[in-house]
Every structure is written in structure tokens, then in C-alpha cells.
Amino acid sequence: MLRHKTSRLTCPPLVFPTSLCVQGAIPLLSQDERGLLAHNSMNKKFLFGLLGCMLLTILFSACRIVDASTLPKNPKALMGASQFLTTDITVKKGQSLDLVDTVSNPHVIANGFYDASGKVTKPPESDAPQIGTISFNGSDAQTIGPFNAAGDFHYYCTIHPNMNLLVHVTA
Numbered sequence: 001m002l003r004h005k006t007s008r009l010t011c012p013p014l015v016f017p018t019s020l021c022v023q024g025a026i027p028l029l030s031q032d033e034r035g036l037l038a039h040n041s042m043n044k045k046f047l048f049g050l051l052g053c054m055l056l057t058i059l060f061s062a063c064r065i066v067d068a069s070t071l072p073k074n075p076k077a078l079m080g081a082s083q084f085l086t087t088d089i090t091v092k093k094g095q096s097l098d099l100v101d102t103v104s105n106p107h108v109i110a111n112g113f114y115d116a117s118g119k120v121t122k123p124p125e126s127d128a129p130q131i132g133t134i135s136f137n138g139s140d141a142q143t144i145g146p147f148n149a150a151g152d153f154h155y156y157c158t159i160h161p162n163m164n165l166l167v168h169v170t171a
């Protein structure tokens, strides 16, 4: 009986790498831990098995946390009711940019800008991501890019006069 239980407990480390990704191993481990304390508190093999499980759990959950926190995040340009809240933003070459509509108002974003007199101007800016028109319904976000060339690139909202965004791309 003891031997059977021992082999059962030494088994989990082999399956942890896969089961951990799917459902997390901490609940499984603490269940084993409770069973262990209740039935075999003096069994050293169980203790080693438990320590092994704990170590594996710590290692794999640490890896998972690092993976989540190192996911690349795009810079964000925020939009309000009728203006960019972020009127200019710097991104690195190769990065994309998230346009975030923080309110319920719609926006339609395109390449170009309103000049000082309020007239829509469309400079060539062939190195900029050409986005056509991107519609925002309110409280939503979309990504433009990647920006693959250094330079200054203009975007504007076709429905809100003087709603300009200038994107600086650094090499």
C-alpha cells in the first residue's frame, strides 16, 4: 500500500510541464500535500516527492509569469470625444501603435492631417503604414503598423476637425 502510494506521488512531476500550462498545478499540489500530511507524515520519500513538486511548481509558475510580463506591448495613442488626447507619440522602428478610443464617440482615422487653416492635407509619407480609413465605434481599439521606417507620419480623424496625431518613428 505504501509503495503504491509512493509511486503515485512521484508520478506528477513527469506530467507537470503539460498539466501546468493547461490548468495550473498549485491546486493539484496542495491536494497531494493534504493527503500526504493526513496519511504519511513520516515518510521521507513522500517528503522528497512533495518538495520536488513544490520546486517544479515554483519554477514553472515563475516561467509563466515571466512569459506574460514580457509580451510586447504597443505604445498607445488615446482618443477622446473629438480630439486625440495623445497628439504626438514616439514609437520605435518596427513597432506598431494601438489607437484607443477612450470614450463612446466614433472616429474615422486616415493618413493625413489638418493644416493650420483647418484644411485636410495628405503628404506622400509613403513609408508610413497606409491605413485607408479605420473606423472606431467608441470604446474600442485598433492597431496600425508596424512602422518600418524612421520619420514623422500624420494621421487625422475625418469627422472631427483638427483632430491630428503625429507619429515619430525612431530608428
Ligand SMILES: [Cu+2]
Binding pocket: 081, 082, 083, 106, 107, 108, 157, 158, 159, 160, 163
Ligand atoms: Cu474623431
